[in-house]
Amino acid sequence: MGGKSFLAGAALAAVLAFMPAAAAEPTGDEIVARVDAELHGNTGRYLAELTMIRPGQEPRTSRIQVFIKGTEKVLVRYLAPPREKGMGYLRVGEDEWLYLPNAGKSIRVSGRQNLQGTDLANDDVLKVHLALEYKAKVTGEEEIEGAPCWVLDLTARDQSTAYGRLKYWVRKADFLPARTEYYAFSGKHLKTMTYTEIKEIGGRVRPTRMVIESKLREGYRTVFTILEADYQTPLGDNIFTRLYLEKGK
Amino acid sequence: MKRAVVIISSIIGVMAASWPVVCLAADMAFSGTFMVCGEYRDFRGPIPPGAAETAAEEELRLQLEIDGGEDTRGLILLGASSLDPGAILLREAYLDLRLSPGAFLRLGKQKIAWGTGFAWNPTNYLGAEKARVDPAAEGVDLLNLETDLAGLTWSLLAKPAGLWDEWGVAGRLGFPLSGGDLSLCAFIQGDRKGAGGDCALSLGEWVCHAEFAWKAGSTRAYVVDTAGAYEIRLRPADEFFFHGVLGFYRQFPGGSFVLIEYYHNDEGWTDLEAAAYYAADPAIKSDPRLSVDLHGELRRDYLFGLVRKDGFLHDDLSAGLSLLLNLEDGSFLLAPELSYAWKGDLRLTIEAGLFCGSAASEFGSSPVAGTLETAVEVSF
Numbered sequence: 011m012g013g014k015s016f017l018a019g020a021a022l023a024a025v026l027a028f029m030p031a032a033a034a035e036p037t038g039d040e041i042v043a044r045v046d047a048e049l050h051g052n053t054g055r056y057l058a059e060l061t062m063i064r065p066g067q068e069p070r071t072s073r074i075q076v077f078i079k080g081t082e083k084v085l086v087r088y089l090a091p092p093r094e095k096g097m098g099y100l101r102v103g104e105d106e107w108l109y110l111p112n113a114g115k116s117i118r119v120s121g122r123q124n125l126q127g128t129d130l131a132n133d134d135v136l137k138v139h140l141a142l143e144y145k146a147k148v149t150g151e152e153e154i155e156g157a158p159c160w161v162l163d164l165t166a167r168d169q170s171t172a173y174g175r176l177k178y179w180v181r182k183a184d185f186l187p188a189r190t191e192y193y194a195f196s197g198k199h200l201k202t203m204t205y206t207e208i209k210e211i212g213g214r215v216r217p218t219r220m221v222i223e224s225k226l227r228e229g230y231r232t233v234f235t236i237l238e239a240d241y242q243t244p245l246g247d248n249i250f251t252r253l254y255l256e257k258g259k
Numbered sequence: 260m261k262r263a264v265v266i267i268s269s270i271i272g273v274m275a276a277s278w279p280v281v282c283l284a285a286d287m288a289f290s291g292t293f294m295v296c297g298e299y300r301d302f303r304g305p306i307p308p309g310a311a312e313t314a315a316e317e318e319l320r321l322q323l324e325i326d327g328g329e330d331t332r333g334l335i336l337l338g339a340s341s342l343d344p345g346a347i348l349l350r351e352a353y354l355d356l357r358l359s360p361g362a363f364l365r366l367g368k369q370k371i372a373w374g375t376g377f378a379w380n381p382t383n384y385l386g387a388e389k390a391r392v393d394p395a396a397e398g399v400d401l402l403n404l405e406t407d408l409a410g411l412t413w414s415l416l417a418k419p420a421g422l423w424d425e426w427g428v429a430g431r432l433g434f435p436l437s438g439g440d441l442s443l444c445a446f447i448q449g450d451r452k453g454a455g456g457d458c459a460l461s462l463g464e465w466v467c468h469a470e471f472a473w474k475a476g477s478t479r480a481y482v483v484d485t486a487g488a489y490e491i492r493l494r495p496a497d498e499f500f501f502h503g504v505l506g507f508y509r510q511f512p513g514g515s516f517v518l519i520e521y522y523h524n525d526e527g528w529t530d531l532e533a534a535a536y537y538a539a540d541p542a543i544k545s546d547p548r549l550s551v552d553l554h555g556e557l558r559r560d561y562l563f564g565l566v567r568k569d570g571f572l573h574d575d576l577s578a579g580l581s582l583l584l585n586l587e588d589g590s591f592l593l594a595p596e597l598s599y600a601w602k603g604d605l606r607l608t609i610e611a612g613l614f615c616g617s618a619a620s621e622f623g624s625s626p627v628a629g630t631l632e633t634a635v636e637v638s639f
Contacts, residue, residue, distance in 0.1 A: 064574050070603060091603030092290055092638035103437060105461070114372030118440070118459050118466045119510055131512065248361040251407050252433075257355065257363040259329055 038146030038162045042178070044185045046081075046139045049216050054078050056212065056239035057089075062128055065229035072126065074135075081139045083250035087259075094126065100255040101136040104170065109255045116252050129201055129222045129232040133172040140164065143171045146178070154188040155206075157181045166195070173200070184208075186217060199225045212239025288326035295319055296634035303628045317341045320350070330357040336398075351398040362406035368398040371416065373431060373444065374504075375457040375468035378563040378583070379522045381502035382455045382472050384429045384446035385418045410435065418448070425449030444472075451476025455502075464509055471503040474526070500525040506563075514569030514577075522561040560586040575600050590616020590623045608634040 036044070055078070061071045073090040077083075087098040096111040099119070109116040125132050137143060144164035152161050164176040174195030179188040190203045201224050205217035216236075224230035248254055297317040306314065322336045336351035353367030371386035380386075386399050402417040412433035420426040427448030434441045438461050445454040455472025475497060506520030562584040571578035579596040596610040612630040616623030 067574065068602065072603070092292075093600070093603050093606065093636075095290060095638075102435075105437065114370055117375075117508075118461055120461075120464050246360055248407060251361070251412070253361065253363065253405055253407050253412055257365075257405065258357070259326065259332070 035148075038148045038160075038164075039141060041148070041160055041162060041180050041185065042144070042146040042164065043141040045180055045187055046141050048185050048214075049187070050078055050138050051214065051241050052080055053243075053245050054212065054214075054239060054241035055243075055245065057237045059233075059235045059237060060125075060128055060130075061233040061235070063229075063231040063233065072128075076135065077245055077249050078138065079245050079247070079250060081142055083247075084136045084138070085250055085255060086135055087255075088126075097126075098255050099125075099132060099136055100250065100252060102250055106132060106136060107252060107255060114256075116255055129224045129230055130234070131172040134222075137172070140176070140178075143167060144176060151182075152179065154179050154181070157183065157188060159188050169195070184215070186215075201225055211236060212241045214239070214241045287328070289324070290326070290639060291321065291323040292636055292638045293319075293321050294634055294636045296632065299631045300627045301629040301631075302626055304626070306626075313342065315341070322351075331355060348397075350396070353398070359406075361408070362404070365401070365403040365405075368400050369403060370396060370398045371401070371403070373414075373429075373442075373457070374470040375440070375459045376470040376504035376520065376522075377506065377508070377518055377565070378520050378561075379470075379502075379504050381470055381474075381504060382431075382442075382444050382457055384444075384453060384472070384474075385416055385427050385448065412442075414444075416446075427451075449476070462507075464511075465507050466509065467507045469503070469505045471501065473499050473501055475499045502526065516565070516567040518563070518565040520563040522563065524559050562586055571597075585616070585621045588616060588620035588623075590614075590620030592622050604638050606634075606636040606638075608632075608636070 056076050057073070058076060059071055059073050061069050063069050071091075072088060072094055075087045075089055077085040082101075082103050084101045085098065086100075088094040088096065096109075098109045100107045100109070100116070106119050107116040108119045119132065125135060140146075144166055146162045146164045148160050149163045150161040152159055159179040159181050162176075162178040162180060164178055166174050173192045174197070175193040177191040177193070179190070180186070181188050186208060187205050189205065192200045192202070194200055201222055203220055203222045205220050207219040208215065208217050211218055218236040220234040222232045222234065249258065295317070297315065299315050300313070302314065318338055318340045320336065320338045322334065325333045327333070332355040334351060334353055334355075335349075338348040338350050339346065340348065349368065351368050351370065353365050353369040356364045356366070358364055371383050373384075373386075374380035374382040385401065400419055400421070402415075404413075404415045406413050412431075412435075414431040414433070416427075416429040418427040418429075425448055427446060429444065429446035431442055431444035434443075440459045441456065442458070443454075443456040446452065451474065453472050453474035453476075455470070455474075457468070457470035459466055459468040501523070502525070503523050504520055506518065508516065508518040510516050563581070564584075565579065565581045567577065567579040569577045577598045577600070579598075581594045581596070583592040583594075585591065593613045593615060594610060596608065598606055598608040600606050610632045612632070614622040614625045614628055618624060
């Protein structure tokens with residue numbers, strides 16, 4: 011955890027050092043740290059819908075509430091559908107738990123596990139600061155939907171991450187992500203996420219609709235839509251405890 | 260059973276018609292689960308006269324939850340079984356209060372969830388050590404206070420005296436550690452007392468867990484017959500014994516789950532000990548119901564395994580297989596399970612139980628050779 015905090019500090023310092031010299035081309039690590047800051051900042055909460063789309067089936071939607079504090083603490087709570095209500099995830103540093111209401115207790119889990127049948131891994135929601143998990147290198151430039159983007163190659167800093175490598179497209183104009191391709195440590199292309207509907211929400215301008223398309227199963231997609239957000243109100247540490255995960259609302 | 264169906268249906272009708280309106284008016288959220296389940300048993304021979312088990316048993320369960328904003332919540336779980344027609348069983352009923360941002364009080368009949376074990380929880384002192392996940396299991400009347408203080412999680416349980424037992428108190432202290440969880444706990448109830456703990460440790464993608472307790476106090480059994488109720492003390496009050504669970508589990512990407520758990524119980528008897536005890540006490544020996552129960556409850560060493568796969572053959576199907584193995588006599592209970600979830604609100608489950616082993620073994624000697632359980636669960 012200490013190493014990750016040091017990396018966070020270093021990444022932030024890199025961003026600050028980069029900002030006055032706007033004319034200079036930023037490095038990959040600087041770009042990713044800036045994207046993390048633009049998307050999540052230091053604290054926030056948001057309400058989101060996860061819609062799973064499967065070939066030949068009715069789409070299924072879950073509603074979640076997500077709380078984020080700093081780079082180390084995330085809590086996710088399921089609000090709907092009724093059968094999933096009350097379930098939740100908590101991450102504090104490298105520790106992650108899943109709360110199962112029927113069992114009345116939380117158990118340790120791995121970030122690589124799929125998030126409740128979606129095309130997301132737990133860590134796609136629980137570990138949102140990519141600069142801490144991956145080393146980044148700018149490999150080129152491309153346009154996505156008419157927006158000039160840097161193309162970055164992100165490689166895992168260690169084996170604890172959910173993916174071995176990411177290919178990351180970041181818009182040059184506003185440092186917002188446009189597309190991510192996820193690769194396993196074996197090199198297999200697992201899925202692609204595209205980011206759309208950029209708008210102001212909760213005091214921050216960011217993409218509010220993410221579409222995750224599986225590359226392993228034809229036609230499998232998950233749509234992640236942020237409905238409400240608040241990136242201004244500070245959150246107490248008491249939210250990011252197992253007790254709150256199990257008993258809080 | 261018919262009367263119970265009418266009563267439960269009426270409750271559902273009243274709830275469905277009026278509670279949402281009441282909840283809306285009072286700014287409360289209303290939710291719940293309705294379950295219809297049945298268990299069908301295949302006996303090895305004719306059903307023994309006076310046996311508690313029957314060839315078929317159905318039950319209706321209704322769980323209602325009311326959320327009253329950030330700080331309060333109420334839950335009630337009712338059941339009606341074909342074994343006791345007309346009776347409504349109150350399985351759980353409690354009120355949650357948030358006293359401060361980091362302090363929670365749960366008051367009422369509730370299930371306890373202490374410990375890291377899955378199939379057994381030796382530190383679940385004041386509740387059931389087994390079958391915690393079983394929705395049919397009854398709660399215990401408790402005051403349950405939990406709080407985060409000085410970086411530790413403190414839990415306190417207080418149980419009032421009941422018909423068969425004295426008042427009890429249990430405390431637990433949880434330590435937050437990086438890469439692992441650790442809790443220490445203790446309890447006292449009448450002449451029973453004990454201390455123990457539990458832990459879980461992440462080892463790469465695997466999680467290793469352990470739960471243990473040393474307990475002292477008389478293990479008691481109660482016999483109720485026409486002469487009244489009387490108590491039998493099976494162990495001296497000052498003798499300590501050890502209960503322990505050691506296991507590991509892993510979740511795999513794609514929705515698979517694997518669990519292995521070993522359980523040891525020093526309190527348990529070997530076949531020879533049990534036989535000697537029965538032989539020495541004609542009163543117990545002459546009561547076949549008690550003998551059978553003791554024989555089954557007080558075994559010493561078990562292995563439990565569970566494999567589960569979500570998205571089995573179809574995205575909405577889950578399949579599971581569990582094995583409960585008696586390590587002393589080699590008998591086992593094998594339980595395959597299949598469940599289907601529809602739109603997040605409806606779940607259908609079918610589970611079989613196969614009791615296997617020699618005629619003298621625990622599972623082999625069971626009068627039931629197999630069971631089939633079905634359940635339909637609707638969440639709203």
